[in-house]
Amino acid sequence: MSEERTLNFLEQIVEEDIANGVHGGRVLTRFPPEPNGYLHIGHAKSICLNFGLAQKYNGKTNLRFDDTNPVTEDTEYVDSIKADIQWLGFEWAQELYASDYFEQIYNFAVQLIKNGLAYVDDSTAEEIAISKGTPTEPGKGTPYRNRSVAENLDLFERMRKGEFKDGEKVLRAKADLASPNMHMRDPIMYRIKHAHHHRTGDNWCIYPMYDFAHGQSDSIENITHSICTLEFIPHRPLYNWFIEQLHIFPSHQYEFARLNLTYTVMSKRKLLQLVNEKHVTSWDDPRMPTISGLRRRGYTSASIRAFCERIGVQKRDNMIDVSLLEFCIREELNKTANRVMAVMDPVKLVITNYPADQVEEMVAENNPEDPNAGSRTLPFSNTLYIEREDFMEEPPKKFFRLGPGLVVRLKNAYIIKGESFDKDADGNITTIYATYFPESKSGGDTSGLNVKGTIHWVSAAHAATAEVRLYDRLFKVEDPGNEEGDFKSYINPDSLQVISNAYIEPSLLKAKPGERFQFLRKGYFCVDTESTAEKVVFNRTVTLKDTWAKEAKKG
Numbered sequence: 001m002s003e004e005r006t007l008n009f010l011e012q013i014v015e016e017d018i019a020n021g022v023h024g025g026r027v028l029t030r031f032p033p034e035p036n037g038y039l040h041i042g043h044a045k046s047i048c049l050n051f052g053l054a055q056k057y058n059g060k061t062n063l064r065f066d067d068t069n070p071v072t073e074d075t076e077y078v079d080s081i082k083a084d085i086q087w088l089g090f091e092w093a094q095e096l097y098a099s100d101y102f103e104q105i106y107n108f109a110v111q112l113i114k115n116g117l118a119y120v121d122d123s124t125a126e127e128i129a130i131s132k133g134t135p136t137e138p139g140k141g142t143p144y145r146n147r148s149v150a151e152n153l154d155l156f157e158r159m160r161k162g163e164f165k166d167g168e169k170v171l172r173a174k175a176d177l178a179s180p181n182m183h184m185r186d187p188i189m190y191r192i193k194h195a196h197h198h199r200t201g202d203n204w205c206i207y208p209m210y211d212f213a214h215g216q217s218d219s220i221e222n223i224t225h226s227i228c229t230l231e232f233i234p235h236r237p238l239y240n241w242f243i244e245q246l247h248i249f250p251s252h253q254y255e256f257a258r259l260n261l262t263y264t265v266m267s268k269r270k271l272l273q274l275v276n277e278k279h280v281t282s283w284d285d286p287r288m289p290t291i292s293g294l295r296r297r298g299y300t301s302a303s304i305r306a307f308c309e310r311i312g313v314q315k316r317d318n319m320i321d322v323s324l325l326e327f328c329i330r331e332e333l334n335k336t337a338n339r340v341m342a343v344m345d346p347v348k349l350v351i352t353n354y355p356a357d358q359v360e361e362m363v364a365e366n367n368p369e370d371p372n373a374g375s376r377t378l379p380f381s382n383t384l385y386i387e388r389e390d391f392m393e394e395p396p397k398k399f400f401r402l403g404p405g406l407v408v409r410l411k412n413a414y415i416i417k418g419e420s421f422d423k424d425a426d427g428n429i430t431t432i433y434a435t436y437f438p439e440s441k442s443g444g445d446t447s448g449l450n451v452k453g454t455i456h457w458v459s460a461a462h463a464a465t466a467e468v469r470l471y472d473r474l475f476k477v478e479d480p481g482n483e484e485g486d487f488k489s490y491i492n493p494d495s496l497q498v499i500s501n502a503y504i505e506p507s508l509l510k511a512k513p514g515e516r517f518q519f520l521r522k523g524y525f526c527v528d529t530e531s532t533a534e535k536v537v538f539n540r541t542v543t544l545k546d547t548w549a550k551e552a553k554k555g
């Protein structure tokens with residue numbers, strides 16, 4: 001975290017606690033994901049915050065999986081979460097699981113029963129909901145609220161032994177049915193779920209609810225600063241109530257605004273729908289806002305950390321423009337990505353006065369932003385491929401590319417002049433003919449010619465082919481989660497366009513999965529994980545400029 005900016009409110013709290021000797025000046029945070037899906041960019045903000053705070057104040061961070069719902073959890077998600085955190089550049093002090101504490105949490109529940117503060121309720125979910133009252137009317141106890149301690153202890157033990165069916169009974173806290181906070185109105189602490197757990201197997205058939213497991217897990221670990229998102233503000237009184245009634249370590253919950261990003265959905269439930277209904281190929285589809293999807297698309301861990309630093313930590317919900325995330329990766333790749341040439345929509349260009357049997361090696365600078373990046377050579381011949389859009393049959397006045405009678409520089413090569421062209425029966429240009437100026441070679445130009453345009457190219461005889469996947473924003477509206485109707489109806493139909501046979505310079509055949517490049521004049525790309533020596537696949541990370549900004553202005 002930068003020292004130049006002012007402290008955010010959480011840093012102020014931590015510094016005050018350290019100054020006042022709270023918890024001995026110790027800082028221990030935790031990141032507590034549920035292993036029921038892949039992490040997304042919103043989790044990245046929380047990871048950077050929890051781990052960043054601990055790093056800044058010489059503390060530590062635990063990774064604790066909140067694995068209290070066996071129906072939705074899987075070791076695949078556990079493994080992906082650990083990989084994402086490490087990729088972001090963080091290491092946890094301890095790898096822990098709420099399931100590590102199942103026996104201890106169960107004993108906490110028994111203690112509350114013995115103290116007359118918890119009871120087994122046989123009511124249905126609907127009856128419990130009715131008994132809680134409304135925000136303007138207090139709740140009323142169900143017929144089971146006044147069961148004796150002995151009966152509650154017996155029933156709770158039998159719940160654990162598996163004597164009852166799912167939903168037949170729950171354990172509720174005997175808190176405050178008149179509280180204006182609905183979460184305090186006898187919340188459910190345990191429910192019955194006869195389901196196999198990814199770590200404890202079939203040892204348990206009752207599982208603690210989040211509100212009961214979370215604060216107690218924090219307390220067991222002696223977490224000093226339990227950082228949650230704003231939706232947990234109304235849960236905090238219950239968090240504190242359980243800790244106070246159990247007389248255990250007083251962990252404290254603090255809330256910050258979660259990340260909301262334009263043209264994106266952040267709900268794991270909705271992301272799972274996109275995967276299960278095949279709107280995307282997988283959790284790591286490069287259009288997904290998952291950390292693994294962003295990584296596969298070509299985002300770097302540094303760019304995501306820079307994004308999280310730029311957006312800061314707020315106390316109020318707001319919407320962050322996804323263009324800021326795109327800016328962060330552009331800013332990094334502009335400095336670090338080698339410039340290469342690839343032609344997406346090729347048309348043949350023949351240089352009629354260049355010897356047909358001659359091949360020159362042209363020197364190309366790898367990255368003008370990096371003096372240590374060096375250079376490479378590119379084969380140049382009389383037959384090239386250029387972009388179809390770089391030639392116009394009848395060019396307007398300010399068209400500074402190629403056309404009949406127009407001159408343009410071929411990047412790292414010669415200046416050429418458009419002469420003529422061939423068309424097929426449908427009127428499509430098939431071949432362009434040009435002449436070159438031998439004295440105009442890049443790096444030693446003595447021609448005296450002044451040209452305003454430069455275009456990229458690849459030698460037809462030496463070019464390799466690749467599949468190029470042009471990824472764009474997955475949704476066509478800013479806030480798809482809050483639009484009318486099904487959020488999936490707002491999916492951008494152009495979020496992926498595949499170019500099966502783009503021509504690339506031969507050096508790119510050696511590129512390895514994960515390597516990033518700037519395709520000159522086209523954007524930033526990375527080699528996909530599916531890429532092989534037989535079939536090279538590139539993903540577009542981001543365009544060179546924010547093309548959506550222009551569309552927004554038009555709108």
